[in-house]
Structures are given as structure tokens and as C-alpha cells.
Amino acid sequence: MKFFLGIDWGGTYIKAGLVSPTGKIIKKRVYTSKNLRQKNSFIRNIELLVEEFGKDKIKGIGIGAPGIINTKGGLIYYLPNIAGWKNYPLKRVLEKRLKKPVFIDNDANVFGLAESRVGSGKGKSRGIFLTLGTGLGGAVIVGGKLLEGATSAGELGHVPVSLKGKHCGCGSRGCIETYVGNRYLLSRYNRISKPNKSAKEVKDIFEMAKAGNKQAIAVWEDFSYVLGRFLAGMINVFNPQVIVFGGGVSGAFSLFKPLVKKAIDKYAMWPQLKGLTLVKAKVSEPGIIGAALLAKESLLLHK
Ligand SMILES: [Zn+2]
Structure with missing residues (x-):
């Protein structure tokens, strides 16, 4: 073989x-x-x-x-x-x-190709695949194939969600990545939790939210709302059957899934939501x- x-x-x-x-x-x-x-x-x-x-x-x-x-x-x-x-x-x-x-x-x-072929997106001809970590990486499968340009298509992290937002590494402003990336989560939590315990890793904010810490919960609510509104737009464009969440931050999937879904249900065009599932990545x-x-x-x- x-x-x-x-x-x-x-x-x-x-x-x-x-x-x-x-x-x-x-x-x-x-x-x-x-x-x-x-x-x-x-x-x-x-x-x-x-x-x-x-x-x-x-x-x-x-x-x-x-x-x-x-x-x-x-x-x-x-x-x-x-x-x-x-x-x-x-x-x-x-x-x-x-x-x-x-x-x-x-x-x-x-990452999107692996999840689409042998992971959580298997068998679906249309899917959106996210890696949530330092930045927001994205891949789109349409017609069973990876959406490809001559260069790197599917750069979902660099879709702006605010016209006058923070400067992004790509040269633009207000990209979704500047709202949901690790650095943003940490700095937001550390800003609003002062002078209480500060978080060193996103995992800490997850643990604190699970334990009922109000500031940590607020960070995840905010993260989920922005991500959900962004995904509502992507759902309107690509009409996916599945959205797969991977990367380090997906460890908090159980916490943010219902909140992201709430924003998606509210803001995406309702016919686009038929048969859509939100799932965690599963390929090691x-x-x-x-x-x-x-x-x-x-x-x-x-x-
Ligand atoms: Zn950008």
C-alpha cells in the first residue's frame, strides 16, 4: 500500500x-x-x-x-x-x-479538510471549520471540496465585524479575530476583573466561568455573541450543514455553544438554519x- x-x-x-x-x-x-x-x-x-x-x-x-x-x-x-x-x-x-x-x-x-473527511464534518458537503486559538483560522467546504483560490481562500478570521475596530495583524481593522482571539479574551477578562485574580490562559477563564465567576461568564457571553453574529453572516453566505469548532479555545465548547447558537438563531436568515449543527472538532x-x-x-x- x-x-x-x-x-x-x-x-x-x-x-x-x-x-x-x-x-x-x-x-x-x-x-x-x-x-x-x-x-x-x-x-x-x-x-x-x-x-x-x-x-x-x-x-x-x-x-x-x-x-x-x-x-x-x-x-x-x-x-x-x-x-x-x-x-x-x-x-x-x-x-x-x-x-x-x-x-x-x-x-x-x-484542519478543515481533516475534520471534513474523517472528523465531525464527515459526510457533509457544506461546512465551516474554525480553529479558535491565538487567532481565528477558517476553512470552508462547498460542494464537498475545500474552497480554494489561487492563494489562501477561506480567511474567515479577517472578515471585519466593526468598521472602526482594533488594528489587526492583517493590516485591516475590526476583524473578527481581534474579538475572539486568545489575547482579546485574556485582556478583556483581566481588565474587567481587576483587582481580582487575573487569568494567564484562556483555560483559566473557562474554569472560573464554570465556577460561577461573574466576570469570566461575561467574557464568554461577549465572545459568544460576537462569534454568533459573525457566524450568522457566514451562514447566510455559505448555508452550511455543519460548523466545526477546533483549536485550543474549543475546550470551552460546552460553555459557549448554547450562547453562540442563541445569537445564530436570532441573527441568521431562518431558512438557512434548517439542518445546521454546531459541533466540536474530534480528529486528533x-x-x-x-x-x-x-x-x-x-x-x-x-x-
Ligand atoms: Zn485581520
Whole structure:
């Protein structure tokens, strides 16, 4: 049987796995990202992995990268948190070196693909997939396929929900990401809870809300309202059958789901809500599996 090499390129860790065509991880390796920041070491590492896993066994390589990617050409436009990769033709370089087909997309799209094929969105032809963490990553599945542009389509985190909101890393203002990202949740909680206990992680705000802390509950209510209103707009555009919530903040899913649903029910156009479900992501290692499935599906398309 032929397998696919899936690479989940994160800010802290780079995880790689040999994955079966049905999305099962056969072998896995984890590296510290800072050791592989340089292009040479990153590429050399993939080369060694391919040798270790068995070159003959690998049909294609998929990479989920933390940045803005030209998916058609496999070119990295830039990685916001890793310097030195601007306009780098990673697909071309790796294919030449490894003599294997390589496909690259951004990490949120890769996550969406994994959840759509083997996770909470399985069997649905239209879905919205969110990674809630430092930022808000998004992927959209329409007609059973990942919505793709020539570059990274589906950048849901950078849809503005306020015309004069906070400045965002993308260069715009008032993006949904500036309302629901980790940093926003922490700073809002720490501002309104003063001089009481401050939160270091979003998990703390979740725990405090569960214990009945009023300020922590207010933060989640606010988060859910903004996210729900934003999603109502996305529901009107894409008419999804499922919205899948992943990323670190999804740990608080049980807390925010009813609140997000309340805002969605109130603000989306009601015919669009028929058959819609809100669910938590369930794939462990979606970055590895999604990247491998990206390679598998891209190869089928290009046959
Ligand atoms: Zn933005």
C-alpha cells in the first residue's frame, strides 16, 4: 500500500506522520520548530523523514503551513511568525529534491479538510471549520471540496465585524479575530476583573466561568455573541450543514455553544438554519492527517 507524508508546521512544534489513504497515522515524529526555522534544516529534515519512513512507500507529501500560501503554485508568500520564508517556492524546491509530488496549504484549510473527511464534518458537503486559538483560522467546504483560490481562500478570521475596530495583524481593522482571539479574551477578562485574580490562559477563564465567576461568564457571553453574529453572516453566505469548532479555545465548547447558537438563531436568515449543527472538532492530529489528505486528494484531481 502507498502512504502519504503529512506535515503539520506549527509555531512551537513541527509534527510529521506517515498516513494511510483512509487517514490513519502509521508513524509519527515531532520536532521543535525553532530548530528548523532555517530553510536548509527544514528541507533536510523532510528529506531524512522520507528516507526513514521509506521513499517507496510515500506517494505524495502534504504540508499545512502557518501563513499565506499560493496553493496552486506551492509558494509561501509569507509566514507571519517565522522570518526568512517570504516568496519561497517550497513545492518546487522539495519536488526537485525528493522527486515526490508536494502540496501546500495553510494550517486552517488543512484542519478543515481533516475534520471534513474523517472528523465531525464527515459526510457533509457544506461546512465551516474554525480553529479558535491565538487567532481565528477558517476553512470552508462547498460542494464537498475545500474552497480554494489561487492563494489562501477561506480567511474567515479577517472578515471585519466593526468598521472602526482594533488594528489587526492583517493590516485591516475590526476583524473578527481581534474579538475572539486568545489575547482579546485574556485582556478583556483581566481588565474587567481587576483587582481580582487575573487569568494567564484562556483555560483559566473557562474554569472560573464554570465556577460561577461573574466576570469570566461575561467574557464568554461577549465572545459568544460576537462569534454568533459573525457566524450568522457566514451562514447566510455559505448555508452550511455543519460548523466545526477546533483549536485550543474549543475546550470551552460546552460553555459557549448554547450562547453562540442563541445569537445564530436570532441573527441568521431562518431558512438557512434548517439542518445546521454546531459541533466540536474530534480528529486528533488534524494537522498531520489533513496535510496527508491534501496530498492524496490533490493527486486524484491532477490525474
Ligand atoms: Zn485581520
